[in-house]
Amino acid sequence: MARSRHFNYTLTPTRLNNAKPQEKPYKITDGGGLYVLVMPRGAKTWIYQYSLDGKRSEVTIGRYPEIGVADARDRHTEYRAMVEQGSDPAAHKRADEAERKARAELKADEGQFKAFSIKWLEERLGSKSDGYRKQMRSLLDRFVWPDIGCKALDDVKPAHVLAIIEKRRDTPNTAENVRVLIQQVYNYAIQKLLVETNPALALRGVIQVPKAEHHRHLSESEIGAFWRAVGKQGAHPSTTAAVKLLMYSMCRKAEVLRAKWSEIDTDKAQWDIPPERMKSRRPHRVYLSTQALELLEVQRALTGDLEYVFPSAFRAVVPMADATLNHLFKRMDFGVAEFSPHGTRGTAATLLREHGFSRDVVELLLAHTERSQTAASYHHHELEAERRRALQYLADEIDRQAAISAAGNVVSIKAKSA
Structure with missing residues (x-):
């Protein structure tokens, strides 16, 4: 030194x-x-x-x-x-x-739409799930950046935004999602004092969006028909098992398909989903029914040496794709049109509420983010006994409705043959 x-x-x-x-x-x-x-x-x-x-x-x-x-x-x-x-x-x-x-x-680059929208993704969506951020970036990449990505923020006019959304007129929900996305980017640019006006704001209502339809849920008799139809599709055993765990667990499709064996403790009959994979960004515990444990025992024989419980049939190192379940649901014919994977949550929640289970228990099972301070105080492990009882009741009721549906089908066949 x-x-x-x-x-x-x-x-x-x-x-x-x-x-x-x-x-x-x-x-x-x-x-x-x-x-x-x-x-x-x-x-x-x-x-x-x-x-x-x-x-x-x-x-x-x-x-x-x-x-x-x-x-x-x-x-x-x-x-x-x-x-x-x-x-x-x-x-x-x-x-x-x-x-x-x-x-x-x-x-210098920040003044360009693409560079600033990437900054918006990082700074404004940092607390959102990886899936949501990827979805927003995909919309930008496919529909927005090719047209205005290289333009300066100040140079983007309502006419440019209109041209972008007019290309999507045949898919009005996508068109409006893209318009809102551009509007949000410009809202942030205004907060950053980079621009003074928002070119997407004046275009609200240019594309008429159909009224949103809530996911259809099944009645008790329809549950039995659905359950029997799942096993008749000739799908891969892992796909069929994923559909059934979707119903047994009341979880979202992405949470089930990305389940890892390291998260599941069959001795304690519970599945702990980490916060980064939950929409609420909080950990969630699923108490496994006897039927769910039996399903997982069979599935472990198929995929127990892999990371994911439901791996892709094409690449075992990645989870099953969301589209796999979507396609299975679309081709099922059990008397209910347009039933989606997300509808299983509403179906299970409605069944439990109609059979006396409390709203607090059902909301915890659904892992909903509560506005109520009292409800929000429950942690992922609370009301364990009630939640275990509810999910076991759900699985037993599914079995009962499937048996009723099968018996009814046998009777109808006999009646036709007579």
């Missing part, structure tokens, strides 16, 4: 101003390794020369008179302190300049 020594500065503004250029560059020493290099064309540059780890190095401070005597000596003092601490002033300056350049480039 270099040791500080006393020295006296010698240069004055008068001497520097009077220094004339010569045929070759020459130095005017100030002291302590600080000097001014005078070039043949008259340029005068402050430079600090120092020794570090046995090697002589130098760092440029800047031009005179832009950097005066006092400022140059202040910078010299900072650099000497770095050398005394074993740090290289030249490397420090290079890092500073690279950071300034990166910030300047980021600021």
